[in-house]
Amino acid sequence: MATANTAEKGVGLSILFVVVALLGALVMFVSAEEQLIAATGFAVAIVAGSLSIAAWHVFA
Numbered sequence: 001m002a003t004a005n006t007a008e009k010g011v012g013l014s015i016l017f018v019v020v021a022l023l024g025a026l027v028m029f030v031s032a033e034e035q036l037i038a039a040t041g042f043a044v045a046i047v048a049g050s051l052s053i054a055a056w057h058v059f060a
């Protein structure tokens with residue numbers, strides 16, 4: 001018998017990491033002149049996007 005996951009951790013964490021990834025992409029877009037800041041925004045977006053997918057697979 002399958003059990004229901006009432007906590008919905010996977011969905012909540014995925015949404016949280018997607019928001020963080022969008023903020024990282026926004027930082028990358030806004031600070032295109034400064035390479036270090038843009039690269040940091042890119043790194044944040046990539047890591048948060050990866051964690052979003054991982055959270056979905058681990059908890060959902």
